[in-house]
Amino acid sequence: MADHAVVAEGEVDLDRRKFLTRATIATGAVGAAFACVPFIESWSPSESARAQGAPTTVDLSKVEPGQMVTPVWRKQAVYVVRRTPDMLARVAGHDGELKDPTSEYSEQPQYAKNPLRSRTPEFLVLFGICTHLGCLPKQRFSAGELGPSWPGGFFCPCHGSRFDLAGRVFNGSPASTNLVVPPYSYPNPRTLVIGADEKGAA
Numbered sequence: 001m002a003d004h005a006v007v008a009e010g011e012v013d014l015d016r017r018k019f020l021t022r023a024t025i026a027t028g029a030v031g032a033a034f035a036c037v038p039f040i041e042s043w044s045p046s047e048s049a050r051a052q053g054a055p056t057t058v059d060l061s062k063v064e065p066g067q068m069v070t071p072v073w074r075k076q077a078v079y080v081v082r083r084t085p086d087m088l089a090r091v092a093g094h095d096g097e098l099k100d101p102t103s104e105y106s107e108q109p110q111y112a113k114n115p116l117r118s119r120t121p122e123f124l125v126l127f128g129i130c131t132h133l134g135c136l137p138k139q140r141f142s143a144g145e146l147g148p149s150w151p152g153g154f155f156c157p158c159h160g161s162r163f164d165l166a167g168r169v170f171n172g173s174p175a176s177t178n179l180v181v182p183p184y185s186y187p188n189p190r191t192l193v194i195g196a197d198e199k200g201a202a
Contacts, residue, residue, distance in 0.1 A: 001053035003165075057197035060123065060181075068139050070128060073194045077136060078182060080192065083165060088121055090143060090151040091166050097149075098168045100178055106168075108181035109197060117166040117181055125184050125194065126167045130156040132175035137163060154179070 056073040063069055063082045070077045081087075092115070095101035103113050111119055118124050130137050135158035143152050146162065153164040162170040167179035183197040 053195065055193050058192040058194065059190065060192050061190045063123075066141065068141075071194060073182060077125070078194055079126045079128040079139075079179075080194075081124040081126075081139075081141075081165070083122055083124055087141065087165050088116070088153060091116060091164060094149075094151055094164065097171055098164070099171055099173070099176065101168060103168070103178055105121040105176075106178035107178070108178075109183050112181040115166065117168070117178070119184070119186065123192065124166065125181060125192065127182055129175045129180070130158065130161050130175055131169070131179060132156065132159055132161050132173070135159070137161070137179070143167070145167075 051076060056071050056078070058069065058071050058080055060080075060082070063080065065082050065084045068079055068081045068088065070079060072078065083091075100106050102115075103117060108117055112125075116124070117126075121159035128136050135156050137156040140146055140150070140155045141152045144150055147151070148153060151164055153162065154167070155162055156173075156175070159174045161173035161175035163173075163175075163179055164170070167181070169175045169178050182194055182195045183199070185197045186193060187193060
């Protein structure tokens with residue numbers, strides 16, 4: 001009887017060992033499957049990545065003459081300025097004081113490579129990021145605000161870079177290039193779309 005009890009006990013242990021082995025393999029397989037899910041999902045863009053590149057729409061009818069609004073595209077501030085006739089007149093006449101007056105060495109779409117650096121004279125569209133070290137320049141639109149010869153524009157409070165009302169950088173500024181112009185378009189006269197032009201989303 002004692003021998004029979006030992007054999008029975010051994011059979012129980014063997015069955016238990018098989019059960020535990022199978023359970024461990026199954027658990028490992030499930031764990032591996034869960035571990036693979038984020039890895040596979042990383043092959044395609046996340047929702048936040050897609051959202052970062054989605055164009056931003058601005059209702060231009062709400063922007064008053066002389067006013068600047070700052071929508072966000074790709075988590076970066078964009079300066080949209082509705083220039084008045086007086087502001088437009090102050091863009092000219094100081095090319096000799098600028099580092100890159102014709103925007104040869106600065107970044108902008110081809111349609112913004114002109115003295116006003118814009119598709120239309122009225123609206124200026126720029127990334128609100130200083131091309132020196134990435135600070136946010138402040139609007140200083142009034143003539144004479146930064147000295148008698150100041151035509152109006154932007155002033156970076158971090159290191160003193162100055163830009164005119166077309167985003168062109170003045171001599172003596174730490175920034176070496178003009179403010180960057182993002183891709184944009186006008187599906188109609190009242191609507192600005194930042195981040196999409198004739199070539200599609202950027």
